[in-house]
Amino acid sequence: MKTTRLSRTVISGAAAVILPVTLGVMAPQAFAGTSTAPADPYGPACASVPKDGSGSLAGMAKDPVATAASNNPDLSTLTAAVKKAGLVDTFNNAKNVTVFAPSNEAFAKIPKADLDKLLADKAQLTKVLTYHVVGEKLTQKQLEKGSFKTLEGAKLTTAGSGDNIKVNGTSKIVCGSVPTANATVNILDTVLMPPK
Structure with a gap:
């Protein structure tokens, strides 16, 4: 019983660390090359x-x-x-x-x-x-x-x-x-x- 609780705590703790890191790395890649920013003024x-x-x-x-x-x-x-x-x-x-x-x-x-x-x-x-x-x-x-x-x-x-x-x-x-x-x-x- 104690082992199960410990496993759940470790797994949920790991997920709490991995999820933000994954989102932080993935988010910019998902939008890379999709910018529709206008051209810079020139002249x-x-x-x-x-x-x-x-x-x-x-x-x-x-x-x-x-x-x-x-x-x-x-x-x-x-x-x-x-x-x-x-x-x-x-x-x-x-x-x-x-x-x-x-x-x-x-x-x-x-x-x-x-x-x-x-x-x-x-x-x-x-x-x-x-x-x-x-x-x-x-x-x-x-x-x-x-x-x-x-x-x-x-x-x-x-x-x-x-x-x-x-x-x-x-x-x-x-x-x-x-x-x-x-x-x-x-x-x-x-x-x-x-x-x-």
Whole structure:
């Protein structure tokens, strides 16, 4: 009788030690290679993104795209344009989109008189801004050679590799694969204009 009790105690004690060790070793192996983490942001302008706070890469990942852009100081002109066009809710409520976001530097390339005219014309501004949005999350690999329909209705093209990917042959992605809660953002050095 005593032997049986001792055996049960030893066996249950051994199980208590073996089970956690087995789970600890097995759990990581069971999930190895199943990560679906997004690609890391790439491009020279990523270095100028704030290191912490709501405008940082980690901070932007928590917010929907229009809110995330408003927290990034290099996207303040874009944010103002989105507000003027009344597209904040549209962009924030969109699901799984890619936004090609012109930086302040990109908007600065447009002559002031032309930019002021664009910002004052809500219909044209909406057309330009929705031309910067594709209705699916695109990976860096897909951008190496692609043609994508925009929310505006026309297509844009992408080509290149690594840190050197251009949109429509003229606008360079200077910080790509930036995650937000509902979109992937690719920051551009030139504003895209939809075909007439």
